[in-house]
Amino acid sequence: MGMKGRWFRRRPSDDEMREELEAHVAMRAEHDGVDEAAARRRLGNILHTRESMRRVWIAQWCDALRQDAHYTWRSWRRRPAFAMSVVLVLALGLGASTAMFSAVDRILFRPLPYGDADRLVNFGMAFPGVERPDQSHVLLHAGDYPERWKPAPEPFTAVTTTADAGHTCDVTEQQPERLLCADVESNFLQTFGVRVVVGRDLAPEDDVRGAPPVAIISDPVWRRRFGADPGVIGRTIDLNGKRTRVIGVLPAGFAVPGGKADILEPQQLSPSDGRLLVAFGRLKSGVTPEQAEAAIASIIDAPSKSTNNLRSAPYRPRVVPLRQYLVGDTSRLAWLLLGAVGGLMLIACVNVVNLILARMAVRNREFAVRSALGAGRARLARLAITESVLLALAAGAIGLLLAAAALRVFVRLAPSSIPEIDQASLDMRVFIVAGVLALAAGIAVGIWPALSVLRRRALHYGSRATAPARPRTRFTLVTAQIALTVALLAGSALLLRTLWNLVAVPLGYQSERVVTMTVIPNVARYAADVRGPFFERVLEHIREIHGTSAATMSSAAPPNGVALAGMNFAIDHQRAPLALRSPIRLRDVTPGYFQTFGIPILRGRAFVEAHRTGQPAIILSESAAKILFPGQDPLGHTVLAGGGKDWAEVVGIAREIRNTGPTEEPAPEIYTLWRRNGSSVAAFSNMAFFAVRTQARTSDAVAFLKQAVADLDPQLPVTIRILDDEVARLTERPRFLAWLLSAFAGLALLLAATGLYAVASYLVTQRTRDLGVRIALGAAPGDMARDVITEAGRWIAVGGAGGALLAWMTTRAIESQLFEVAAADPVSWAAALAVLGVALLAAVVQPAARAAHVNPIVALQADE
Amino acid sequence: MAQENPQAALELLILKTLTAGPNHGFGIALHIEEASSALLRVEEGSLYPALHRLDKAGFIDAEWTVTENGRRARVYRLTKDGRKRLKEIEESWTTLAEGVKRVLRWA
Numbered sequence: 023m024g025m026k027g028r029w030f031r032r033r034p035s036d037d038e039m040r041e042e043l044e045a046h047v048a049m050r051a052e053h054d055g056v057d058e059a060a061a062r063r064r065l066g067n068i069l070h071t072r073e074s075m076r077r078v079w080i081a082q083w084c085d086a087l088r089q090d091a092h093y094t095w096r097s098w099r100r101r102p103a104f105a106m107s108v109v110l111v112l113a114l115g116l117g118a119s120t121a122m123f124s125a126v127d128r129i130l131f132r133p134l135p136y137g138d139a140d141r142l143v144n145f146g147m148a149f150p151g152v153e154r155p156d157q158s159h160v161l162l163h164a165g166d167y168p169e170r171w172k173p174a175p176e177p178f179t180a181v182t183t184t185a186d187a188g189h190t191c192d193v194t195e196q197q198p199e200r201l202l203c204a205d206v207e208s209n210f211l212q213t214f215g216v217r218v219v220v221g222r223d224l225a226p227e228d229d230v231r232g233a234p235p236v237a238i239i240s241d242p243v244w245r246r247r248f249g250a251d252p253g254v255i256g257r258t259i260d261l262n263g264k265r266t267r268v269i270g271v272l273p274a275g276f277a278v279p280g281g282k283a284d285i286l287e288p289q290q291l292s293p294s295d296g297r298l299l300v301a302f303g304r305l306k307s308g309v310t311p312e313q314a315e316a317a318i319a320s321i322i323d324a325p326s327k328s329t330n331n332l333r334s335a336p337y338r339p340r341v342v343p344l345r346q347y348l349v350g351d352t353s354r355l356a357w358l359l360l361g362a363v364g365g366l367m368l369i370a371c372v373n374v375v376n377l378i379l380a381r382m383a384v385r386n387r388e389f390a391v392r393s394a395l396g397a398g399r400a401r402l403a404r405l406a407i408t409e410s411v412l413l414a415l416a417a418g419a420i421g422l423l424l425a426a427a428a429l430r431v432f433v434r435l436a437p438s439s440i441p442e443i444d445q446a447s448l449d450m451r452v453f454i455v456a457g458v459l460a461l462a463a464g465i466a467v468g469i470w471p472a473l474s475v476l477r478r479r480a481l482h483y484g485s486r487a488t489a490p491a492r493p494r495t496r497f498t499l500v501t502a503q504i505a506l507t508v509a510l511l512a513g514s515a516l517l518l519r520t521l522w523n524l525v526a527v528p529l530g531y532q533s534e535r536v537v538t539m540t541v542i543p544n545v546a547r548y549a550a551d552v553r554g555p556f557f558e559r560v561l562e563h564i565r566e567i568h569g570t571s572a573a574t575m576s577s578a579a580p581p582n583g584v585a586l587a588g589m590n591f592a593i594d595h596q597r598a599p600l601a602l603r604s605p606i607r608l609r610d611v612t613p614g615y616f617q618t619f620g621i622p623i624l625r626g627r628a629f630v631e632a633h634r635t636g637q638p639a640i641i642l643s644e645s646a647a648k649i650l651f652p653g654q655d656p657l658g659h660t661v662l663a664g665g666g667k668d669w670a671e672v673v674g675i676a677r678e679i680r681n682t683g684p685t686e687e688p689a690p691e692i693y694t695l696w697r698r699n700g701s702s703v704a705a706f707s708n709m710a711f712f713a714v715r716t717q718a719r720t721s722d723a724v725a726f727l728k729q730a731v732a733d734l735d736p737q738l739p740v741t742i743r744i745l746d747d748e749v750a751r752l753t754e755r756p757r758f759l760a761w762l763l764s765a766f767a768g769l770a771l772l773l774a775a776t777g778l779y780a781v782a783s784y785l786v787t788q789r790t791r792d793l794g795v796r797i798a799l800g801a802a803p804g805d806m807a808r809d810v811i812t813e814a815g816r817w818i819a820v821g822g823a824g825g826a827l828l829a830w831m832t833t834r835a836i837e838s839q840l841f842e843v844a845a846a847d848p849v850s851w852a853a854a855l856a857v858l859g860v861a862l863l864a865a866v867v868q869p870a871a872r873a874a875h876v877n878p879i880v881a882l883q884a885d886e
Numbered sequence: 887m888a889q890e891n892p893q894a895a896l897e898l899l900i901l902k903t904l905t906a907g908p909n910h911g912f913g914i915a916l917h918i919e920e921a922s923s924a925l926l927r928v929e930e931g932s933l934y935p936a937l938h939r940l941d942k943a944g945f946i947d948a949e950w951t952v953t954e955n956g957r958r959a960r961v962y963r964l965t966k967d968g969r970k971r972l973k974e975i976e977e978s979w980t981t982l983a984e985g986v987k988r989v990l991r992w993a
Contacts, residue, residue, distance in 0.1 A: 034938070034948070034960075042911065042960045043934060049912040049957070050930075066931030074935035078942055 033079040039072050090408035104381050105413065108374050111773065112417030115370030116460055117424025122363040124452040125432055126356035128445060129349045135275050137215020141305045143314065144347035147322055148340040160340045164295035170321050177309040177317050182213040183299040185289040187281025192544050195260040204283035213304055221255040221270035229288040235266040238286040241274035279348060314341040358836060365506050366766045372503045373773045374467045376496055378410060380784055382471050403472035410468030411461065418460025437754040496781045501821040503774040508825025509832045510767035511858055515850035516833060516840055517760035523842040524753045530679030532620030535716055536745035537723040542709040543738060557710040561612065563730040569718030574614035575696060576711050591650060592662040606646060607681060607689055608663065610696040616676065618715045626657050626674030634698045638670035644678045646690035663692060670694060683752035685841055720744045759839055775865040782814050782869035794878040803874035810873045814866040822855055896936050898979055901964065901972040904946060908963035911937055937962060945971050
């Protein structure tokens with residue numbers, strides 16, 4: 023019987039319905055012995071009946087939606103200005119939100135490309151920020167790593183490390199190419215739950231000193247260099263001059279956590295390794311990072327059998343979930359940005375609700391007519407929702423275009439420290455989110471007018487041509503808008519102050535007029551013994567560049583540098599080395615360094631050219647002097663640094679520089695003299711760093727430097743930067759935040775001001791008759807204007823106060839992004855409120871003026 | 887059910903009528919009038935929407951057949967779901983009717 027089931031009932035056609043009713047009429051006529059007309063009358067209004075029958079079957083909302091859409095379209099065409107302003111305001115909010123979502127998606131939401139990534143953690147000892155002050159540095163010493171962490175202790179199921187997650191390495195055969203290589207432990211991929219797609223993974227045998235060199239190549243390298251040939255396994259490539267056998271291919275989309283790599287090589291630790299390792303572990307299920315932290319504390323604190331831990335700083339154990347490791351405190355920034363854009367979106371919605379309410383007032387007559395013609399209140403309410411949803415969807419489409427444009431600007435301006443920001447794009451995920459957001463916005467702004475339709479009775483519609491006044495609602499909305507705007511304004515004021523303070527921090531070196539150049543010669547063409555002399559020739563060349571007042575060559579330069587922790591230092595010929603656990607920056611420099619960067623020598627003397635062939639010498643920064651020679655005068659003492667073999671005399675103390683940016687404590691610096699017969703630091707690396715202080719324009723100096731190197735070797739790639747730009751990059755995050763939040767706040771202010779303007783205008787229009795009477799009775803025009811301004815001022819004050827309260831709570835969220843300014847900074851707050859007051863009062867000037875110029879005769883006639 | 891839904895009375899009558907066997911709309915209207923000794927007169931304008939509503943809900947099935955006097959008619963028959971539904975409405979309806987009767991008696 024019930025074969026048709028419940029959900030798939032066949033809908034009878036219109037013809038069937040007609041026939042069924044006709045059959046009824048015929049049977050009734052026959053049975054009662056009357057004519058068909060009488061029988062038909064008995065059935066009532068047949069059209070109506072058939073419509074009711076049809077309505078039973080039609081998925082009603084679908085049909086109604088089509089009607090509403092059609093109707094909405096017609097009403098837009100009649101009043102394009104209204105539709106356009108709604109769409110524009112919403113598109114602004116949706117565009118900003120969409121762009122922001124796609125920017126932070128990878129930071130906050132998108133799943134990581136590793137197997138069971140929730141259990142992966144970065145662990146080790148917390149080192150103070152060195153290269154990247156904005157990221158935590160959780161590291162392990164390579165020397166005692168196997169002793170402490172192998173096999174994987176509780177609470178891990180596996181533990182792996184990378185010694186270097188991305189250093190340049192050159193393919194030195196036909197088609198030479200510069201790639202990024204990562205040195206990893208043999209169980210690296212296994213721990214991350216990733217498998218090679220071709221060939222085999224690294225094996226423990228590959229990961230011992232002296233094993234034949236092997237490499238796993240990335241998917242892009244496989245495609246680019248080997249045409250995706252599965253026969254690549256067993257072939258060799260010359261990597262940094264070593265014939266290296268390819269053993270496997272990485273899956274597409276794999277990224278070494280926290281780095282970039284085209285090639286994985288075994289790291290081949292040795293017991294005397296001074297490197298620092300980044301360690302990752304897979305936690306046993308059910309173990310939280312906090313529990314793991316407690317568990318590894320004893321492993322870290324245990325005395326080492328193999329190394330001397332003198333003066334070891336108390337390192338805290340740290341276990342960081344992988345996502346947090348990858349994005350660092352950027353997630354906080356990301357939430358902040360989402361919050362800000364959410365505020366903007368909310369303001370846009372409130373603005374639109376206001377516009378719609380204004381429009382509803384005008385449309386009362388229309389609703390009255392529709393109601394009189396039999397449209398139910400529910401139907402009218404639905405129309406209101408449909409209208410706003412359609413408007414929002416149109417806005418969403420435009421918003422996507424805006425988002426595409428905004429994202430490009432955004433990516434270009436975003437600080438490079440935001441991970442994977444360059445990957446942000448508008449893909450399917452973003453489209454879906456944008457769609458959902460538009461839908462939600464449409465419903466949110468439609469609900470108010472829909473409710474107000476539902477509340478009314480049909481009778482009220484026709485009572486008067488002018489609207490039942492609802493300025494209270496509209497003022498409340500404007501007030502809410504003002505309040506949200508205050509929160510954004512206060513945030514942006516605080517961030518601008520922060521930026522101001524940051525830029526004002528003296529870095530300890532003079533960055534203006536300095537141009538820097540990094541030279542990394544190809545190791546195949548420049549063997550270790552050729553490199554040194556070549557660097558010397560480059561230095562001589564750039565010294566002769568027109569306008570150069572000082573030039574230097576070094577192994578690193580501010581604001582960057584190689585920081586090493588766990589380095590061995592011996593003092594005054596005592597052979598027992600001191601394993602200094604705090605990171606120290608070690609730079610090989612030529613004598614021009616201090617002059618080029620404008621770093622004063624506080625005591626002792628600077629390096630001189632003559633010493634480059636004589637006795638080794640070093641200069642310490644103030645903090646380095648305190649660490650190595652606590653309570654003593656370091657001058658004249660000798661130091662053996664970093665496993666070198668030459669004892670160097672401390673000849674001077676240099677002023678501390680803020681080498682990791684304005685917000686960080688300066689890291690200790692040890693400057694060693696770059697000697698002609700070889701550099702101790704440069705021996706580790708194949709790069710040299712040059713800097714000139716120029717009297718010429720920096721852009722000219724850039725060109726000159728390029729030319730100077732090209733004269734020596736036209737094929738040698740160099741990276742040239744202007745130091746001022748590099749220094750600006752240190753503050754790029756607060757700069758970016760301040761810029762973005764100010765833009766949001768500006769937009770919000772604009773929206774709030776237009777909202778207030780619209781309501782004030784409405785108020786004046788509505789009271790025109792009233793005002794006319796009062797003027798006719800002798801009130802001064804000025805009084806009228808004052809009334810309007812007083813009324814608006816009251817709402818501004820309420821909104822401002824509410825906003826201050828809101829901002830008081832929300833600015834806590836940005837406290838961590840502030841620098842030397844309290845969240846309650848009176849200057850910022852006063853500035854924010856002043857800007858708000860001025861902008862909003864400006865918005866009511868025109869309506870107020872209109873109120874003052876109401877012509878009583880016209881006003882009294884107008885409302886007949 | 888019955889108390890809340892003004893259409894429930896009509897639905898009850900339709901479903902009850904169909905327990906006697908499949909019937910078309912007019913037949914159902916006629917049966918209701920006759921069975922109630924013309925006390926109840928079916929509002930024919932709402933009969934057909936109600937039939938279609940029951941059809942859509944799966945309580946009755948519809949089929950075109952030819953009647954004894956050669957007329958094409960849409961004939962409805964009760965489904966299993968429909969019988970269950972009928973039982974529910976009948977129960978709640980009797981309860982209501984009983985309640986109303988008592989109140990009237992004592993009022």
